[in-house]
Amino acid sequence: MAEEASLELEDNVEPKSKKKLILFGAIGVVLVAIIAITVWVLLSPSAANDDAQVEGSTAEQAVVNTGEAFYAAMPRPFLFNLPDNGRTRLVEIKVQLMVRGVDDDTLIKKHIPLIEDALLTTFSAADIQKMSSPAGKDELRLLALRNVQNTLQPVTGRTVVEKVLFTGFVMQ
Structure with missing residues (x-):
């Protein structure tokens, strides 16, 4: 009977560890996706941001000169x-x-x-x-x-x- 209880405990341990593995894997995939999207958003429109910054600094100089x-x-x-x-x-x-x-x-x-x-x-x-x-x-x-x-x-x-x-x- 003690052997049956230990077998039941061992059987229950394996499915939980597989569930944890799947859960951690899914969280890891989601985090990697979030990081990739963030990097893509920050780096892809950099040329447009540079042009906007140049125009903004020119406008800022005009404001300073008329300040x-x-x-x-x-x-x-x-x-x-x-x-x-x-x-x-x-x-x-x-x-x-x-x-x-x-x-x-x-x-x-x-x-x-x-x-x-x-x-x-x-x-x-x-x-x-x-x-x-x-x-x-x-x-x-x-x-x-x-x-x-x-x-x-x-x-x-x-x-x-x-x-x-x-x-x-x-x-x-």
Whole structure:
């Protein structure tokens, strides 16, 4: 009788292990299928995603360029001498640059020595008679803007400065 009980237990063990094997096999197949589908979905439209990302980054740059205005002040005023009919006149100009977005503001601060060089070169080549009139100051401001943009273009790869503003202008 003990032998019959042990035989019955042994008979019951075999079908359970086969059921477990089939169950684990089915779970494994399902997991492999899920992983394969996930990999296929993530990798197959990659070309379309790359194009969308390029278009998105271009649109993002346009948004940044039309974003909030930031004003970067030059750390020191520009102080230089200009000749005027036999005498030398001292000129001091305080400048701020208008940019769009935080990224451009950070970029301007990084390239301040380059910008100062472009502005000082522009200001020191100016005509004192033109600087005495409002139209001459506007012309000098536009010339300074063009020179700063032309100087930064090769370094940054884009136009960063939108306006050059004179916040102080003294001639003696």
